[in-house]
Amino acid sequence: MQESARPRTGVVAAALDLFARQGFEQTSVEQIAKAAGVSRSTFFRQFGGKEDVVFVDHEQMLDDLRAFFEEHHDDPWEAVCAASERVFEHFVRDLELARRRYQIVREVPVLREREIVTVFRYERLFDQYLRDALPGISPLDAVGFSALVTAVHNHVLRQLLRGGRVPVSALRSALDDVRRRYGVLPGGTEAAPDDVVVAVFPRSMPIAEMSRRVQAELS
Known part of the structure; x- marks a missing residue:
């Protein structure tokens, strides 16, 4: 710190x-x-x-993630998941404080409403990053992926804040499943160079990601 x-x-x-x-x-x-x-x-x-003191960590994290997204990332989908992990790890570092804050937010309606708005700000940040990093991406793919990453992150984080022993590897596994569902989790095999390339993609993979991968292979 x-x-x-x-x-x-x-x-x-x-x-x-x-x-x-x-x-x-x-x-x-x-x-x-x-x-x-x-x-x-x-x-x-x-x-x-008073409300701001409860959510000050989120304000700092949002600023940090904006800076993170300004860096170069070969895989924008993975970058969004990495950003989610960074938020999770931040709260793990001071878990007792995070759990105390979670209890207060649950008990105060005005804070619960503020939390909903804060969660949406993460989702919107992820969405905008994907649109900027993947020109031509379908808006539904960008917002859908961002919403699912945010929902999965919050589900795993709540398990931790409620007293569970949840390692970051649990979140990473869940986020890998999100990428798998969207067809953007890289496989473990490398295609051999050839004069003719036949590309096979999962039906669920967004068109923008297909285009990005083809361009990366041909460049």
Whole structure:
């Protein structure tokens, strides 16, 4: 964790503790700031409000994933799955805090609604990346793949946050199945070079991915 993030994590922990003990609505920004040992102005500068303190990790992760997608990736489908794994691993690194936050969100309707919006932001980010990385991709393929990756990720993450022992390999296996369903999980065999190439693709593979693979082989 970066040094600049350590004090912020302390504020998050203090806020979650107060929310758990006296309720979200009954907890004021002033109380959170006092418990965390920061000024009210510092709190507002770092977070903005009580809801924001709960979801600050997601804001940072979304920024990190935007930077990740700006890098070159040979396989855009795999890049989306790798992004999902990065989010999972982030919460595993501070699992106790993540589980405390999950409990608070489940109990507070306004936070549950904010969570739905946050999940959609990940899905939309994945969708836009695929459209940019695979020109000509069907919008249904882009949004469908993004939605399925997001849903699978959230299902596995919830198992972890509810107290299960879920390694990242479980998520990776589930995401491999998503790619397999879309026909974009690379096989283990290499085609021999020849003057004539016969390409066989799964019926479920998006046309944009077929085009990408053909271009990659011919270039």
